[in-house]
Amino acid sequence: MHKVVCISRQEGARAPEIALVAAEQLGFRLIDEDIVARAAVEAGVECEVIADLERGRSALVRLIEEFGAAGMGAGYLAPTHDTDGGRQPAGHELRGLIRSVIEEFAAEGRAVILAHAASLALAARDDVLRVLITACREERARRLAATLGIKEKQAARAIKQSDARRADYLKRFYGVGAELPTHYDLVINTDRLTAEHAARLIVAAASPANVGKPAIASS
Numbered sequence: 001m002h003k004v005v006c007i008s009r010q011e012g013a014r015a016p017e018i019a020l021v022a023a024e025q026l027g028f029r030l031i032d033e034d035i036v037a038r039a040a041v042e043a044g045v046e047c048e049v050i051a052d053l054e055r056g057r058s059a060l061v062r063l064i065e066e067f068g069a070a071g072m073g074a075g076y077l078a079p080t081h082d083t084d085g086g087r088q089p090a091g092h093e094l095r096g097l098i099r100s101v102i103e104e105f106a107a108e109g110r111a112v113i114l115a116h117a118a119s120l121a122l123a124a125r126d127d128v129l130r131v132l133i134t135a136c137r138e139e140r141a142r143r144l145a146a147t148l149g150i151k152e153k154q155a156a157r158a159i160k161q162s163d164a165r166r167a168d169y170l171k172r173f174y175g176v177g178a179e180l181p182t183h184y185d186l187v188i189n190t191d192r193l194t195a196e197h198a199a200r201l202i203v204a205a206a207s208p209a210n211v212g213k214p215a216i217a218s219s
Contacts, residue, residue, distance in 0.1 A: 002206045003109035003127040006118040011162040012140025012155075014190050014198070015114060015133040021199035023112040026206060031105050032114040039094070039101045050094055095173045116166055119184060120174045129206045132184040133198065135191050137163075 005022060009015030016032070023030040033051075040047040099121045105111050106122050113122075119130035135143075137159055145155035170176040181187045186205050188198045 002129040003111075004106045004122065004125070005112045005129045005131060005202060005206055006122055007112060007114050007202075008116045008119050008130070008132045008184065009114065010134050010140065010166070011159055012143045013133045013135045014143070014195050017195035018133055018188075018190070018198045018202070019112050019114040021195055022202040022206075025199060025203045026112065027110070029111045030114065031111050035098065035101050035105070035113070035115055038104075039097050050098065117170060117174060120170070120176065123183075129186065129202070130184045131186045131188065131202055131205075132181070133188050133190060135189060139191050 005026070005028065007015055007019045007022075019030055019032070022028075033047075036047050036051045039050045102113060102115065102118050102121045105113060106125060106128060109127075119128075119132070122128045123130070137156065141152055141156040141159045144150075144158060145152045148155065167179065170179060176183070186202065188201055190198055193201075
């Protein structure tokens with residue numbers, strides 16, 4: 001049986017619901033904000049700073065914008081300093097920190113990790129099931145609009161921005177220029193599948209009989 005399930009998500013694809021159901025059925029812990037919290041504790045910075053970095057809207061980026069785009073073009077964030085003289089971790093340090101926290105949870109085993117780059121961070125491990133939860137933009141926008149009580153046009157813009165930030169994060173931190181189905185063992189399209197159906201597919205793929213058998217599931 002796989003020791004860890006990594007679930008990568010697109011906004012509005014219902015990944016949080018699916019991860020929760022899958023974790024319950026597998027008897028695994030669900031790791032999501034715990035990654036951010038532990039990373040923040042180890043880094044000695046506010047949770048929001050690392051959470052922002054994870055979403056590609058780094059507070060650190062905003063802090064160094066006055067220095068121009070040269071540093072960002074080089075693929076790193078310059079270190080910053082707080083008012084007490086304590087150094088805030090640079091972007092590459094935070095990137096490594098987030099990755100080390102994910103690896104720590106994976107080493108402990110029996111976990112469903114809900115983080116969009118965890119599958120890439122743990123790609124070399126044979127005991128990890130890498131899952132991508134996706135859906136078409138139109139469906140994701142409809143769901144987001146219903147959840148937030150906003151117009152679908154607003155939701156569509158938010159989805160587009162979220163996808164762009166996600167792609168930028170994968171490119172800057174993992175060198176992935178184009179995300180592919182082959183980065184994952186299981187790809188689930190939730191356009192017509194319920195969270196329960198999707199979770200059952202994950203549980204089935206993580207079972208001993210299916211270890212080492214990549215699959216793609218779609219509506």
